[in-house]
Amino acid sequence: MSTFQNNQPVKLTKTVVDKAPIPDSGQSFIRDSLLKGFGLRITSTGTKSFIVEKRINGRVKRQTIGRFGELTTEEGRRHAQHLLGQIAIGRDPIAERRKKKAQTTTLEQAFEAFKQARKSLKPKTLRDYSRCMDREFANWKRKPITEITKHMVSRKHRELGESSGEAQANLAFRFLRGLLNFAKHTYEDGNGHSILPDNPVEILNHTRAWYKIDRRRTVIKPYQLADWYKAVQNLKAPGKRISSGVIADFLTFVLFTGLRFSEAAELKWSNVDLRDKTLTIPDPKNRIPFTLPLSNYVEAILLERHKLAMNDFVFPDRDGISHLVEPRKQILHVREESGIYFTVHDLRRTYITIAEILDISPYKLKRLLNHKAESVTEGYIISDAERLREPVQKIADFIVDATSASIPSQQLINGIGE
Numbered sequence: 412m413s414t415f416q417n418n419q420p421v422k423l424t425k426t427v428v429d430k431a432p433i434p435d436s437g438q439s440f441i442r443d444s445l446l447k448g449f450g451l452r453i454t455s456t457g458t459k460s461f462i463v464e465k466r467i468n469g470r471v472k473r474q475t476i477g478r479f480g481e482l483t484t485e486e487g488r489r490h491a492q493h494l495l496g497q498i499a500i501g502r503d504p505i506a507e508r509r510k511k512k513a514q515t516t517t518l519e520q521a522f523e524a525f526k527q528a529r530k531s532l533k534p535k536t537l538r539d540y541s542r543c544m545d546r547e548f549a550n551w552k553r554k555p556i557t558e559i560t561k562h563m564v565s566r567k568h569r570e571l572g573e574s575s576g577e578a579q580a581n582l583a584f585r586f587l588r589g590l591l592n593f594a595k596h597t598y599e600d601g602n603g604h605s606i607l608p609d610n611p612v613e614i615l616n617h618t619r620a621w622y623k624i625d626r627r628r629t630v631i632k633p634y635q636l637a638d639w640y641k642a643v644q645n646l647k648a649p650g651k652r653i654s655s656g657v658i659a660d661f662l663t664f665v666l667f668t669g670l671r672f673s674e675a676a677e678l679k680w681s682n683v684d685l686r687d688k689t690l691t692i693p694d695p696k697n698r699i700p701f702t703l704p705l706s707n708y709v710e711a712i713l714l715e716r717h718k719l720a721m722n723d724f725v726f727p728d729r730d731g732i733s734h735l736v737e738p739r740k741q742i743l744h745v746r747e748e749s750g751i752y753f754t755v756h757d758l759r760r761t762y763i764t765i766a767e768i769l770d771i772s773p774y775k776l777k778r779l780l781n782h783k784a785e786s787v788t789e790g791y792i793i794s795d796a797e798r799l800r801e802p803v804q805k806i807a808d809f810i811v812d813a814t815s816a817s818i819p820s821q822q823l824i825n826g827i828g829e
Contacts, residue, residue, distance in 0.1 A: 420444035423451060423484045433457050449491035451479070461487030463494045516606075518559070519544070519552040521594045528593065533694075535673060540586055547571060547583040556594050557606055561614040568615060577622035588612035630761040631666075633768075633813050635751050640814035642749035646741055654729040658738040660712050661726045662745070665755060667709050667807055669762030669780060671696060672755045676735045678725045683713060689796045692781070701781040704800040706807030708816065765809050771802045779803065 420442040421427055428451060431441055436455050440462075443449040448465050452475070461482060464473040476482065476490045522544055526537065544552060547567075551559065564584070571580035588610060595607040615621050631639050646659035665675050674692045682691045688705045690713075695701065705713065713725065721731035728735055737755070746752055759780075766776050778799055810816070 418442075420447075423449070423488070425484055428459060428479050428484060431459060443488065443491075446488055446491060446495070448495050449488055461491065463491040465495060465498050515555050516557075516594070516598055517553050518548060518556055518590075521556050521598075522552075522590060524597060525590055525593050528597075533696075539582075540590075543583045543586045547575070547579075548587065556591065556598075559591070559611050561611045564611045564614055565618065565620060568620060572622055578624050581622050581624060584612055584615060628760070629753070629757050630764045631751060631753055631757060633765075635749075636761075636810065636813040637815055638749045639745070639751050639753070640816060642745045642751075645748065646744070652729075655741055657716075657726055657735065658741045660716060661735055661738070662742075662755070662758065664709060664712055664726075666758045666761060667706060667712075667810060668703060669759050669766075669806075670703075671759060672737065676724075676726055678734075679723045680717070680720060680725060681723060683717075683725065685710070685713060685717065687796075688800075695781055699781060701778075702796045703779070704796045704803050706804045708807045708811060762806065765806050766802065769802075769805055769809060771805070775799060775802050 418440075421444055423441065423443045423445075427441070431451060431453050432439075433453060434455050438452055438454045441451045441453070443451075448463055450462050450464065452460050452462050459479040461476040461479065461484075462473055463476060464471060466472075474494070476487050476494075479487075482490070522540075526532070532540075564587075568580050568584050571583060575583075591607060591610045591612060595605050595610060598606045600606055640663070643659050643662050646655040661675060664670075665672070668675065668690075670678075670692070674695055678690065678692070682693060684690070688710055689702050690705060691700060691702045693700045716725055721727040722733075724734040726735040727733070742753075742755070763776065763780065766779065771779070775798075779802065
C-alpha cells in the first residue's frame with residue numbers, strides 16, 4: 412500500500428518528504444501523524460514547505476514555517492510545536508505574523524501593488540503618479556504606511572505649497588489619499604482588520620487645509636486670434652526646422668478641433684478617415700471613444716500632413732519615431748512674437764468660447780468636446796458625426812474670419828480622391 416494513499420497522516424521523515432509526489436496542478440498536503448497540526452505542502456512547481464495549521468476562533472488558519480532543505484523535518488516539527496504551544500495558551504501567532512508583515516509595508520511597496528491592481532491607468536496618469544513618488548514623496552518611499560501621521564501630512568502639504576506651488580501640493584496629496592485608500596482596503600492583519608483604520612490625508616479635509624485653486628479661464632480673445640495665428644504660421648518661415656512646421660500645424664489643429672493635448676498629439680493616421688472626413692479618438696480621457704467631423708480647414712491640414720507622414724502619428728516627433736511632445740520652446744516663441752500668453756489647453760477653452768458665442772446648443776457642444784451626458788435623456792440620444800458637421804464648420808469659419816487665414820482651395824480639399 413502507498414505511504415500517501417487516502418491522504419492518511421504519516422510520520423514525516425526525510426525519506427517521506429523526498430518521495431512525496433508532485434501534483435499536476437495546484438497544491439497537495441501530507442499531514443504528520445506524530446504532531447497534529449504539522450504538515451507538508453507540495454506545489455505543482457515542486458516546492459515543498461513545512462506548515463502548521465490550526466482552527467482558531469472557528470477558522471482554520473495555516474502558516475508556512477519554512478522550505479524543506481532549509482529546514483529538516485525535525486526542525487520543522489519543533490517550530491510547529493512552538494507555534495501550536497502559543498495557540499494553546501490563547502495567542503494567535505499566525506495573525507500576529509501577518510499583522511507584522513502588513514504593518515511593515517512601505518509606501519513604495521503599496522504603490523507597486525497599486526499599479527498592479529490598476530492596470531487600466533493611462534500612461535500619462537501613471538507617469539504623473541510615479542513623478543509624485545519620486546519627487547514629492549521621495550523621503551517617504553521606504554517608510555511604512557502605518558507610520559505616516561496626520562501631523563506629517565499637514566506639515567508636508569504646507570511645505571510643498573510653499574516650495575512647489577499650491578496646485579502641485581494639492582495634486583500630490585490627492586494622489587497620496589487615493590494610494591492610502593487603496594492600502595486601507597488591501598492590507599489587513601490576521602483577523603481581517605485594516606492596518607489603516609483612518610487615512611491620514613483626511614486631516615486636510617477636517618482642517619480645511621486644501622489650497623483653493625481658481626480654475627484657469629484664460630482664452631485667446633477673438634481680436635487676438637489674428638496676431639496669434641500669424642506668430643504660429645511664422646514657425647513655418649523659410650529657414651525654420653521641419654519640426655517647427657509640425658508644431659505650427661499642431662497648434663492650429665488644436666484650435667480648430669478643441670481636442671485635448673494628448674488626444675491631438677497621439678492621433679494616428681489609422682484613426683483618420685480622409686474620405687469620410689472624420690477622425691476618431693479611440694481612448695479619450697473619459698474612456699468613451701468619439702468621432703469628430705473635419706472642417707474644410709482641418710481637412711486641408713491633414714491632407715498636407717499626410718503627404719509628409721513619417722510614421723503612424725499625424726504629428727510626429729523630431730526623430731520621426733513617436734508622437735509630438737509638448738513644444739515648450741516654440742510655444743514660448745509664439746508668446747513672445749504675438750504678445751499673447753497661452754497654453755495648449757487654452758486653445759481648447761478658446762474653441763469652447765467661440766462655440767458659445769455662435770450659440771451652438773449645449774448638447775452639441777458637449778458632443779464636440781466629448782463630455783459625459785449628465786442626464787438620462789442625453790444618454791438615450793445617439794449623435795453621429797454628420798449631426799456635428801455643421802457646428803464644426805461654423806466654428807472653423809469664425810476662426811478663419813478672425814485670423815484672416817487662407818481658406819483651403821477646393822483642389823486641395825479634393826486631393827485625396829484624385
